[in-house]
Amino acid sequence: MSVLQNPLQIRPLIRYPIQNLPNSFQPITPNLHSCPRTPPKPIHFHPLTAKSHQTHHSGPQPKTQDDGIPAEDVKVLAKFKSRYNYIRVLEVSRRADHPFAGSRLLLLDVPGNIHSISFIFKNLTNTYFDVFATLPPILPPGPIGILGFGAGTAARSILELYPQGVVHGWEIDPTVVAVAREYFGLSKLERQFPDRLVIHIGDAFRATARDGFAGILVDLFSQGSLVPELQDPNTWKMLTKCLRKGGRVMVNVGGSCVEAEDSQIDGKVVMEDTLKAMHQVFGDKLFVLSLGNRQEDSSIALTGDMPDLEVWKKALPPSLAGYVDMWKPFSG
Numbered sequence: 001m002s003v004l005q006n007p008l009q010i011r012p013l014i015r016y017p018i019q020n021l022p023n024s025f026q027p028i029t030p031n032l033h034s035c036p037r038t039p040p041k042p043i044h045f046h047p048l049t050a051k052s053h054q055t056h057h058s059g060p061q062p063k064t065q066d067d068g069i070p071a072e073d074v075k076v077l078a079k080f081k082s083r084y085n086y087i088r089v090l091e092v093s094r095r096a097d098h099p100f101a102g103s104r105l106l107l108l109d110v111p112g113n114i115h116s117i118s119f120i121f122k123n124l125t126n127t128y129f130d131v132f133a134t135l136p137p138i139l140p141p142g143p144i145g146i147l148g149f150g151a152g153t154a155a156r157s158i159l160e161l162y163p164q165g166v167v168h169g170w171e172i173d174p175t176v177v178a179v180a181r182e183y184f185g186l187s188k189l190e191r192q193f194p195d196r197l198v199i200h201i202g203d204a205f206r207a208t209a210r211d212g213f214a215g216i217l218v219d220l221f222s223q224g225s226l227v228p229e230l231q232d233p234n235t236w237k238m239l240t241k242c243l244r245k246g247g248r249v250m251v252n253v254g255g256s257c258v259e260a261e262d263s264q265i266d267g268k269v270v271m272e273d274t275l276k277a278m279h280q281v282f283g284d285k286l287f288v289l290s291l292g293n294r295q296e297d298s299s300i301a302l303t304g305d306m307p308d309l310e311v312w313k314k315a316l317p318p319s320l321a322g323y324v325d326m327w328k329p330f331s332g
Contacts, residue, residue: 069098077104077183082175086110089183099126104183106151108176109224111259115176116151118184123160124319125153128252128291131300131323132217133157136165137315138307140246142214143168147204148252151180152189154217159193161317166196168213170204177201205229205238212244218251225260226253231273236281248304251278255290255298271299278303279330286330289323302327 073096077089085108094102103125106116117125124130132154136144141164146154149169158165171177177199180186190197200207204220207213216239220227229235230251239249253274258267279286282303289300306327313321 069096069100073098073101078179082173084173085176087175087179088112089179094120106176106179106184109221110261111224113221113224113259116153116180116184118151118153118156123157124317128298128300129153129157130320131289131291132219132250132252133161134312134316134320134323135215135217135248135250135302136162138304138312139214139248140244142166142211142244142247143209145207145209145213145216145242146170146219147207147216148219148221149199150176150219151184152186152199153184154219155197156185156189159189159196168198168200168207168209170200170202170207172201172203174201205235208242212247213242214244214247216242216247216249218249221254221258223261225258225262225265225267226270226274231270231277233277233280236278240281246304248302250303251301253288253299253301255292257292257297275299275301275330276332279332284329287327288330289326289328301330 069092073093075091075093077091079088081087088107090105090107092098092100092103092105096102100117102120104118105114107113108115117127117129119125124133136158143166144158146167146169149155149171152169155167155169158167177186181190190199207216218230218239220230230253236249243249251274253271254267255271256266256268258270260267260270275286275288278301285304287302287306289302291298291300306329309324313324316324
């Protein structure tokens with residue numbers, strides 16, 4: 001089965017041992033005195049800011065997600081090992097000079113991959129989760145499946161932006177869901193949308209919905225890399241059978257920003273192999289949107305005919321409309 005994880009990367013600030021906390025999510029204060037005497041490395045985030053939002057300045061450049069966060073601006077709320085994941089929850093100070101200021105981060109895997117990002121005072125995050133929120137307006141009526149639910153970042157955006165949206169999320173690690181309820185407001189989201197949000201614990205590749213899904217969001221990572229099933233065309237054939245007529249799939253296919261536990265795994269190569277497998281199934285109905293300061297940083301794939309772009313823009317909140325013009329046909 002597949003451990004469900006995401007590729008936005010973070011390198012650990014402190015190389016602390018992972019602790020086992022039996023059924024407990026009590027806050028943990030990091031022991032900064034146990035750090036090596038050498039200065040700690042800053043936390044590095046790979047950029048996932050849409051190109052349409054980038055600007056050029058002659059003066060000092062503003063901080064981006066590629067810049068580090070000072071140690072004093074990061075608080076460790078929890079750290080432990082579940083059956084499937086090394087789990088850490090970090091909180092970035094609102095005073096930090098960084099795009100992630102005022103956010104909570106869910107990290108999984110030894111390299112420290114960010115699985116979910118939650119801001120206290122805003123719903124959208126300037127990450128690939130925002131792109132996921134552009135999918136509902138171009139779908140037929142019906143439920144949306146999220147394969148790789150995590151802390152529910154994508155689900156929150158969809159439920160709050162689209163009153164008719166119904167989300168079924170799959171997450172193999174029940175501890176991730178418990179952490180999401182404790183630290184990321186998932187319990188409140190479940191109470192707010194009891195008839196529109198269903199969370200399933202189990203293998204995402206067994207996801208089903210009565211009469212099929214209107215759309216499927218795929219965000220499946222294991223040990224820091226896309227799960228190998230996504231490089232198999234048979235997986236995409238199987239998922240298309242789960243769609244209603246006119247249904248679409250949107251996929252986080254990662255890129256060079258992906259940091260796998262296995263140093264021999266190249267995130268860009270895995271991304272290319274995944275897109276090639278999808279292309280065998282979807283042919284010329286496969287489009288790619290690239291994010292980051294470098295084109296290969298991270299990419300999202302979309303299946304189906306390209307919709308009317310102007311109509312699509314009008315159906316989106318203004319902050320999301322900029323993504324629409326970024327889609328390009330997959331060239332192989």
